[in-house]
Structure formats: structure tokens, C-alpha cells
Amino acid sequence: xxxxxxxxxxxxxxxxxxxxxxxxxxxxxxxxxxxxxxxxxxxxxxxxxxxxxxxxxxxxxxxxxxxxxxxxxxxxxxxxxxxxxxxxxxxxxxxxxxxxxxxxxxxxxxxxxxxxxxxxxxxxxxxxxxxxxxxxxxxxxxxxxxxxxxxxxxxxxxxxxxxxxxxxxxxxxxxxxxxxxxxxxxxxxxxxxxxxxxxxxxxxxxxxxxxxxxxxxxxxxxxxxxxxxxxxxxxxxxxxxxxxxxxxxxxxxxxxxxxxxxxxxxxxxxxxxxxxxxxxxxxxxxxxxxxxxxxxxx
Amino acid sequence: xxxxxxxxxxxxxxxxxxxxxxxxxxxxxxxxxxxxxxxxxxxxxxxxxxxxxxxxxxxxxxxxxxxxxxxxxxxxxxxxxxxxxxxxxxxxxxxxxxxxxxxxxxxxxxxxxxxxxxxxxxxxxxxxxxxxxxxxxxxxxxxxxxxxxxxxxxxxxxxxx
Numbered sequence: 001x002x003x004x005x006x007x008x009x010x011x012x013x014x015x016x017x018x019x020x021x022x023x024x025x026x027x028x029x030x031x032x033x034x035x036x037x038x039x040x041x042x043x044x045x046x047x048x049x050x051x052x053x054x055x056x057x058x059x060x061x062x063x064x065x066x067x068x069x070x071x072x073x074x075x076x077x078x079x080x081x082x083x084x085x086x087x088x089x090x091x092x093x094x095x096x097x098x099x100x101x102x103x104x105x106x107x108x109x110x111x112x113x114x115x116x117x118x119x120x121x122x123x124x125x126x127x128x129x130x131x132x133x134x135x136x137x138x139x140x141x142x143x144x145x146x147x148x149x150x151x152x153x154x155x156x157x158x159x160x161x162x163x164x165x166x167x168x169x170x171x172x173x174x175x176x177x178x179x180x181x182x183x184x185x186x187x188x189x190x191x192x193x194x195x196x197x198x199x200x201x202x203x204x205x206x207x208x209x210x211x212x213x214x215x216x217x218x219x220x221x222x223x224x225x226x227x228x229x230x231x232x233x234x235x236x237x238x239x240x241x242x243x244x245x246x247x248x249x250x251x252x253x254x255x256x257x258x259x260x261x262x263x264x265x266x267x268x269x270x271x272x273x274x275x276x277x278x279x280x281x282x283x284x285x286x287x288x289x290x291x292x293x294x295x296x297x298x
Numbered sequence: 299x300x301x302x303x304x305x306x307x308x309x310x311x312x313x314x315x316x317x318x319x320x321x322x323x324x325x326x327x328x329x330x331x332x333x334x335x336x337x338x339x340x341x342x343x344x345x346x347x348x349x350x351x352x353x354x355x356x357x358x359x360x361x362x363x364x365x366x367x368x369x370x371x372x373x374x375x376x377x378x379x380x381x382x383x384x385x386x387x388x389x390x391x392x393x394x395x396x397x398x399x400x401x402x403x404x405x406x407x408x409x410x411x412x413x414x415x416x417x418x419x420x421x422x423x424x425x426x427x428x429x430x431x432x433x434x435x436x437x438x439x440x441x442x443x444x445x446x447x448x449x450x451x452x453x454x455x456x457x458x459x
Contacts, residue, residue: 123327123331126323126327127323127324127327129323130319130320130323130324131320132316157317158316158317158320161317161320161321161324162320162324165324165328169327169328169331172328172331172332176332176335176336180335185356188356189356192356192357193355193356193357193358194355194356196432197355197356197358197359197432198355200359200432200439200441201355201359201361201430201432203439204359204361204430204441215439218439219434219437219438219439222432222433222434222439223434
């Protein structure tokens with residue numbers, strides 16, 4: 001029991017050089033976002049239409065901030081992302097990026113495009129906002145050191161909690177997806193033609209995204225429905241047991257690798273764009289260990 | 299045990315209060331996400347990761363096509379003309395969210411106005427609900443139409459409403 005509690009809480013994770021890990025995670029997360037942000041279709045011109053409530057814009061108005069649209073929005077997004085990468089006025093930069101990302105997502109939703117690739121990022125950035133992730137590898141930290149202000153090392157538990165939260169959140173996404181499937185269709189989601197039909201339907205919806213691999217898999221599944229049921233069972237098992245695997249598997253890299261592999265297969269077959277989710281996996285990598293190993297070689 | 303220096307104590311108190319705020323914020327994010335996911339709301343979220351979860355294709359595929367009808371022909375509208383009103387959107391309105399025909403009609407009017415700009419010859423568009431069954435014919439994926447019905451129609455007169 002004690003071992004199990006230790007595995008869940010894992011004090012090492014909260015204390016051991018978490019600040020450095022979080023600093024590198026921040027830099028990489030915002031670098032990846034800077035790259036992918038241009039992929040999000042811009043429907044901000046729909047803001048103001050009477051049938052949709054745009055929460056981020058309501059918030060902007062409440063805070064007496066200008067409501068940004070189109071090119072202005074993109075310009076500020078780029079600026080805030082760069083500031084977050086540099087760690088310059090980090091909380092402000094993260095708050096700005098989160099607000100803009102939320103605006104883009106809600107405008108997308110108003111246009112009927114559920115952009116599931118970007119939803120979880122908002123929660124991740126909100127957690128970063130209160131994490132003091134600018135304590136390491138940032139202009140803020142440099143200024144703090146230069147003027148002998150509060151040292152960063154005192155905040156180690158804060159960094160560890162944020163990293164742990166992000167890891168847990170990612171696992172929760174998978175768990176709730178599995179749960180949603182079972183709630184929607186019960187065991188029929190697995191033991192029926194459901195997955196076979198979903199795969200076939202994906203070809204019907206986006207014939208231009210067809211690749212030889214996706215076509216081969218889909219044709220095989222339609223021909224032999226039990227393969228579809230086996231795939232559905234594996235999917236549900238992986239998703240539902242993700243929290244349990246997180247606790248029980250001592251080697252922490254195994255689960256994220258499994259989940260990442262699952263998403264790669266998804267994107268190859270179903271052509272679901274999960275690329276921005278790379279951001280979500282960055283919090284699993286022990287950056288401080290990697291940097292320490294590289295250091296003597298440099 | 300040595301008592302803490304006043305500066306160290308002050309610093310520790312700052313960390314503690316920051317940590318309390320942080321834990322409160324993280325708990326709030328988690329609770330909102332859980333609420334959203336478990337109640338199926340479509341704001342930020344977690345469960346939207348899985349739009350396939352809500353599809354119930356256990357027997358056959360429910361699919362939607364939007365047909366444009368001109369004086370001389372009738373054809374399925376390709377996604378590039380419908381964008382940004384993709385068939386997914388109409389699909390969600392009709393099948394997933396089970397909205398009333400009136401809600402779907404207002405979306406369909408928007409689509410019709412858009413289509414008219416690109417294809418002035420179109421006189422009417424039909425929203426057609428299909429039930430399909432996939433099968434393999436000579437190594438290729440084909441779809442058998444099990445049933446087909448016009449769900450809604452929008453013409454010039456309706457679009458002005």
C-alpha cells in the first residue's frame with residue numbers, strides 16, 4: 001500500500017529539478033504552438049453574431065481590453081508566444097496566448113468546426129499561468145538574479161505540481177474519451193459493426209485524404225469485421241485503463257509512448273490531426289536529466 | 299531545530315500562499331473539465347477530443363448529403379463549396395445534437411446563400427439523410443444505400459426569411 005501511495009504521489013517528481021523541466025517545457029510548448037497556430041482556421045469575423053456567446057471576448061470586454069480579430073489577433077498571438085518562449089513577462093505572455101487561443105477555438109466552434117486538437121491546450125496553458133514556469137531559462141529569471149530578487153529554487157514544489165497536473169490531465173482526456181464511448185453506445189461500441197462503419201464513413205467524408213495505408217486498413221476491417229471489434233476493444237481498454245496504468249507501471253515513459261503511438265495510428269488511418277498534441281507530451285520528458293547528460297559533452 | 303530566519307520564513311510563506319492559489323486554480327480547471335466532459339457540453343474540453351464517441355453506427359452509417367438542384371441537374375455539393383459550413387456541422391445539428399428542424403433550417407439557409415454566390419444557377423438545396431452499409435466490391439470500398447429521405451429543403455423563397 002505504501003509503495004502504491006509512493007507511486008501515485010512520487011515526491012521525487014514534485015521536487016527533483018522540476019523548475020528546469022518546466023522551463024524547458026514552457027519554451028518548447030510555445031515554440032510548437034507558434035508553429036501550429038497558423039493552422040487554426042480564423043473565423044473571428046463571426047464574433048458579434050447574435051446566436052453565439054464568445055466567452056473570451058466577453059472576458060476581454062469585461063477587462064476593458066480591445067477585442068481582436070483577424071490579422072491583429074494573429075500578430076498579438078505571435079508576439080505573446082515569443083514573449084512566453086523568451087520568458088519575458090511570462091504570466092502576461094501566457095495569459096495573452098491563452099485568451100487568443102480561446103478566441104480562435106470558440107470562433108471555430110461557432111462556425112461548426114469542432115477543433116479537438118486544440119481544446120486541451122487551453123487547460124495546459126492555464127495551469128502554466130499559475131506555475132511560475134518562468135523561474136528557469138527566462139529573461140524574468142535573469143532579471144531576478146541580476147537584481148538579487150527572490151531565488152527560483154524555493155518554488156520547486158510549484159513546478160512539480162504543474163508538471164504532474166499536466167500529465168494527469170492528458171491521461172484524464174483518454175479516460176473520459178473511453179468513458180464517453182461506453183456511455184454513448186455501451187458495449188455495442190466494441191461488439192458491433194461500429195468501428196467498421198466509422199472507418200468506412202471517414203473515407204466517405206474525406207476521400208481526398210485517402211492514403212494507401214488507410215485504404216488498406218479500412219478495406220481489411222470492412223472485409224473482416226472481427227478485426228474492427230478487436231481494434232475497438234484495444235482502444236477502449238487502453239483509454240479506460242490509462243489512469244490505472246499510470247499508477248501501476250513504474251517506468252513512466254511507457255504509458256505516454258503507448259498513448260502517443262495510439263494517436264499516430266489514429267492520424268495515419270483516420271487522418272485526425274493530432275499534431276498540436278505534441279505539446280501535451282512535452283511535460284513527460286525529463287529535460288533536466290537530458291540537459292545534465294549533454295552538459296559534459298558540450 | 300534552528301528557528302527560521304525572518305527572511306526565510308517570509309519566503310516560505312510566499313511559496314505556501316502561491317501554492318495554495320495554484321492548487322485552487324488547478325482543482326478548478328479539473329472540475330470544470332470534468333463537468334464539461336461528463337455533461338457533454340461543447341465548451342472547451344476534454345470530451346470533444348472524441349467526436350466519434352457520440353456516433354452510434356452500430357448497425358449502419360447515418361450520413362448527410364446536401365444536394366444542389368438547378369433547372370437542369372441535381373448534384374451533391376462538394377465540401378469546398380460548403381466550407382466553412384461543412385457537412386460535419388449539419389451532421390452534428392441533425393444527428394448528434396438532435397436539434398429541431400428549425401435550427402437546422404437556419405444553418406441550411408446560410409449554406410444556401412453561400413452556394414448561390416458560387417453557383418447562381420442553383421434554385422434549391424436539399425438536406426438528405428442517408429443510411430448506408432459499407433461493403434467491398436472487387437477490392438474497393440462501396441456503400442449500399444439502405445434508405446434515403448429529404449429532411450429539409452431550402453429554395454429562394456425560404457432563404458429570404
